[in-house]
Amino acid sequence: MTYYSDMSEKILSPDAPVLGRTGSWLHRFANPGRFLRLAQPALPWLAAFSIVLTVVGIVWGYAFAPADWEQGDAARIMYVHVPAAWVAMAGYAALAVCSFFSIVWRHPLADLAAEEIGPVGAGFTFVCLVSGALWGKPMWGAYWVWDARLTSVLVLFFLYLGHIALIRAFDNRSHGYRAAAILALVGAVNLPIIVFSVQWWNTLHQGNTISVTGGSKIYITMLYPLLIASLGFYMSFLTLVTARLCAAIMERKTRALLLAAAEREA
């Protein structure tokens, strides 16, 4: 079995020196080559599940679930807004975990994953912000207010954008990985602020409807499509990141092979 060195530039080069490290189970599981072998066959299944769950959740929510007694059909925007918000936060948590692995264990797959999570997470955050604004105008009377929940989610969006820019800003990629990982970890303090903002401070944004421990303040035929759509959004995030990650690894591989061929000819 081949183990790769810590230096991410060399990892995929076929001539990279093989370090005789026994490696932890984590290293063995998460080396880019093995990831590719596991992820590529799984990708069509992930995609199929994502599409089915998302379509079932959205169609159920928009066409069959009952309207809210007070908001009417406008409440249906939650079948997009809430899943997008959950995925936006879970995506950032994943980014922070990757950054942690990147800094402590200098793990090359964690660096690549962080690079690919950024744009996908930013996309879901954008959907969350826009759908919220479209709901806010008819319900609250304003597209946007600067309360703690909305502001902290906007900060999350900017953290994603900053990470996307920073990780690609250096000629030496490993410098970008280090800097972006620090940014992602510092930004992780924003996650509990988003979650608890509606409890810690008065906000215009409503409190939590869904509760894991107590009863959820939502009727059951509205809850089911919401949960299915959320599962669909989570799976979509996973599928998109996995697909991007596979592409990134293959791109690296191609580049390394081309470079090696050019060196042989020279």
Next chain:
Amino acid sequence: MRTSKKRRLYLLLGCGLALSAATGLSLMAFSSTLTYFLGPREVLAKNPAPGMDFRLGGIVQVGTVNTVITNNTPTTHFRVTDGRASIPVTFTGVLPDLFREGQGVVAIGAMSPDGSFAASEVLAKHGSTYMPKDVEQSLKEAGKWDPKFGPPPDASTWNTMNVKASGS
């Protein structure tokens, strides 16, 4: 190799701890500015000077809403309450759709010299409850909930309620 990883791990955990503490303390220090609105009791305690803008939040008190239309513009008088104190509010303009007695609202404006709140904007604060019309109807008919008087009963009493088809 092992020790440098351990060093980075402890360094990172230390930094994380320091950063969380710093953030927590700053948030606690700024919590009054992070609050989007003040309730009637806080307003009465602080007694803000007339003309100073702030946001007043609370529930529209039942039986206090009174709209007068002059020159095609509605002017609405109502009281915002937190259950103990209440403050009279005056607003000229079109209210959001969700405005009703018993609804949470946030009014943006300033105190007038006469002790009422002159709002330049009124936002409706939606609760965290989502229920179909017929569930709301049957709760109302059973005398278990009137939206005018506070939040709905405990969710477990209605979120799986079997509603008869006649209710719509």
